[in-house]
Amino acid sequence: MNINVLVAEEKYNKLIAALRAMGRVVVAFSGGVDSTFLLYAAKQAVGARALAVTSRSGVVPRRDLDEGALFCERQGIRHEYLDFDELAVPGFAENPPDRCYICKKTLFTKLLVVAAREQAVLCEGSNMDDLGDYRPGLRALQELAVRSPLKEAGLTKAEIRYLSKKFDLPTWSKPASACLASRFAYGEIITAAKMQAVDEAEQLLFELGFTQFRVRVHGEEKRGLLARIEVLQEELAKALEPEVRQEIITKFKAFGFTYITLDLLGYRTGSMNEVLKI
DSSP states (O other): OOOOHHHHHHHHHHHHHHHHHHSSEEEEOOSSHHHHHHHHHHHHHHGGGEEEEEEESTTSOHHHHHHHHHHHHHHTOEEEEEEOOGGGSTTTTTOOTTHHHHHHHHHHHHHHHHHHHHTOEEEOOOOGGGGGSOOTHHHHHHHTTOBOHHHHTTOOHHHHHHHHHHTTOTTTTOOOOOOGGGGBOTTSOOOHHHHHHHHHHHHHHHHTTOSSEEEEEESOGGGOEEEEEEEOGGGHHHHTSHHHHHHHHHHHHHHTEEEEEEOTTOOOTTGGGGGSOO
């Protein structure tokens, strides 16, 4: 990690001071790198006055839910679930380019109710690197006045990973994650069955040893779903090894995919945004 250690630690101290000043904190906790680090910092800052709330819904990979629950248990952090059906939110399933705004506006409105009950400040885990991509969900957070302490402290992803490793957090080297809805081409209908297929397909890639990946989905069930697999460029050859290739084909077919493709550009964040004029 090419970072200035002293600067990273100064930012962490700034983060702790900001969280401590809040008094009571509710963290929107997904189990990913950023929210895990934020939750850890909140625990250090305010102790038992920190509460983790996880959205239990179809867009959250099962692996993230399980790992998040284990982290809270081991850290002794209060942890609640908020059952949330994003498919019931008007406009979400149609998957417009501002889908993330629609979802986050509804979800965080519900999380604010939890924060009010706790007489706490609602926080989420966006960092400085999130400002460099098309992220309409950030607008919802601004409108609702949800705090983003990592961003406020100026922390980057690399700094968060460094500090996470320093504090022996299990997520320090965890691959970047995102909600399953981000796997679908804009304008294509999102269904529970499609999200389950993606979750199962990505779990398989994890079990096969790929370190960073996405399964992007194009098309509709009746015409045949197409899976576009993104893995790191240095792992493209691994995907084509005969035994690995055959297992991917067999399992992906069982998950509901008619066509299975490997993206030669490899893994990159926000590839569905490449068609947008932004």
